[in-house]
Every structure is written in C-alpha cells, then in structure tokens.
Amino acid sequence: MIGTVNRVLLGLAGLVLLVVGGAVLATGLGVSVPSWWPYDGKDDVLLSRGDRFRWRDEGWWWPVVIAVLAVLVVLALWWFLAQLRRGRLAEVLVDSGDGEGALLRGRALEGVLGGEATALDGVSEAKVALTGKRTAPRARVRLLMEPHVAPALALRGLTEGALTNARTSAGLDELPAEVRLKAVKHRAERVS
Incomplete structure (x- = not known):
C-alpha cells in the first residue's frame, strides 16, 4: 500500500x-x-x-x-x-523436470515458511520475506520468541525444518536465510 x-x-x-x-x-x-x-x-x-x-x-x-x-x-x-525496484520476490522458478520449469508465487512460499516457523515450539510469531532472484531466492525471517525457549533450539528447528522443506519442495540447490530473533515482551515473574 x-x-x-x-x-x-x-x-x-x-x-x-x-x-x-x-x-x-x-x-x-x-x-x-x-x-x-x-x-x-x-x-x-x-x-x-x-x-x-x-x-x-x-x-x-x-x-x-x-x-x-x-x-x-x-x-x-x-x-x-x-x-x-521490488522489495519482495514475486515468484520463484521451480525445476519441474520438463526443461521449462514452473512458477511458484513468492507469497505462497513465504506463507508456508511462516506457518512452519510459527508451529515451532516457543515461536510466537514468524514473518518471512523472500528477496533475490527468482532462480536464487533468499529468505529474511523474523521470529518472535517466547521467554522460555532457547534461541539455538528455535534456530535449529527453523533450519532443519521449515527452510529445508522449502528448499527441497521448490527444488532449489540452496536457500540462504537471514534470521532475526526477538523476544516477546513480558513481565518479570514473581518468585516466592
């Protein structure tokens, strides 16, 4: 807009x-x-x-x-x-095996990546944006973390889960990603 x-x-x-x-x-x-x-x-x-x-x-x-x-x-x-200049990638070229390839909407891949990332334990919200070229996309991921989760576990879950699934399903050799982690604001818990 x-x-x-x-x-x-x-x-x-x-x-x-x-x-x-x-x-x-x-x-x-x-x-x-x-x-x-x-x-x-x-x-x-x-x-x-x-x-x-x-x-x-x-x-x-x-x-x-x-x-x-x-x-x-x-x-x-x-x-x-x-x-x-466009800030986001509109489409990703998927190798369909017939020599021509198929086009995958960038927003659809962003939505799937964001949904899988949000499903990870301790992730409150995930925002994904694809940039780069349609033959070599790059992902920018922002994760909003719950206070109880270790960032390393969430990052490993993202790379081994959502990013790997997106890379293999789109037939990409690689899908480089920039991941930014941010903690949910919360009040201090009272210890008695």
Missing part, C-alpha cells in the same frame, strides 16, 4: 514539474499561455537582470546554486529508480 502511495505522489510531483516547465517553455517560444500565468510575453524572464546580478560580487553564489540543483536532480533520479 505504501509503495502505491509513494508511486502516485512521485507521479504527481513529476506531472506538476512537467506542466510548469512546459508552460515556461511555451512562454519562451511565444505560445499564448493562460492569463493567470505570471510570465506572459516572449520578452519576460524568470530572473530579471537585477535578480541575476544581485549576487555578482559573491563568487560562491552560482556554484552553490548549481551544486544544490545537481544534488536535487541526482536524488530525485535515485528516488525514482528506487520506486521501480
């Missing part, structure tokens, strides 16, 4: 910049513009001679303006390209 909102806002910002830039270009080329537009003639300029030469004695002014604008352009391009 947040990715969709992010892309819509980015598109709107681009549209506004395109319209304003197009209107300035149209004014400069002598095309008629709406009456509310502040620059209405071919001889109008965005910066008057007085505005341009106000900082003439300051040698730092124009290099700083150009550098700031260049940084803003680079950051905007980086942000735009970051929007196109």
Whole structure:
C-alpha cells in the first residue's frame, strides 16, 4: 500500500514539474499561455537582470546554486529508480523436470515458511520475506520468541525444518536465510 502511495505522489510531483516547465517553455517560444500565468510575453524572464546580478560580487553564489540543483536532480533520479525496484520476490522458478520449469508465487512460499516457523515450539510469531532472484531466492525471517525457549533450539528447528522443506519442495540447490530473533515482551515473574 505504501509503495502505491509513494508511486502516485512521485507521479504527481513529476506531472506538476512537467506542466510548469512546459508552460515556461511555451512562454519562451511565444505560445499564448493562460492569463493567470505570471510570465506572459516572449520578452519576460524568470530572473530579471537585477535578480541575476544581485549576487555578482559573491563568487560562491552560482556554484552553490548549481551544486544544490545537481544534488536535487541526482536524488530525485535515485528516488525514482528506487520506486521501480521490488522489495519482495514475486515468484520463484521451480525445476519441474520438463526443461521449462514452473512458477511458484513468492507469497505462497513465504506463507508456508511462516506457518512452519510459527508451529515451532516457543515461536510466537514468524514473518518471512523472500528477496533475490527468482532462480536464487533468499529468505529474511523474523521470529518472535517466547521467554522460555532457547534461541539455538528455535534456530535449529527453523533450519532443519521449515527452510529445508522449502528448499527441497521448490527444488532449489540452496536457500540462504537471514534470521532475526526477538523476544516477546513480558513481565518479570514473581518468585516466592
């Protein structure tokens, strides 16, 4: 959801910049513009001679303006390209033996991994996200641990159980995983 909102806002910002830039270009080329537009003639300029030469004695002014604008352009391009990159893996290519393979939805594999991890003793909640390429997926697993369980036992159960089952059922040579363990917040128990 947040990715969709992010892309819509980015598109709107681009549209506004395109319209304003197009209107300035149209004014400069002598095309008629709406009456509310502040620059209405071919001889109008965005910066008057007085505005341009106000900082003439300051040698730092124009290099700083150009550098700031260049940084803003680079950051905007980086942000735009970051929007196109997917954070999660949409599908995993499973070797079906016929040479073509089959596609397994990434969310389905995440759900199965999360369900098996949650079924482990002492795991309160598990969140799984697949990243990487569809031929070489990687798993990011976050486990919420109960206070009584040893982290090593839960980690061994995850690697020997859920991750091994997912790797073999998807026909993958390997399924590297990054596992983060976090303890459930609980009150101290009273000893009498």
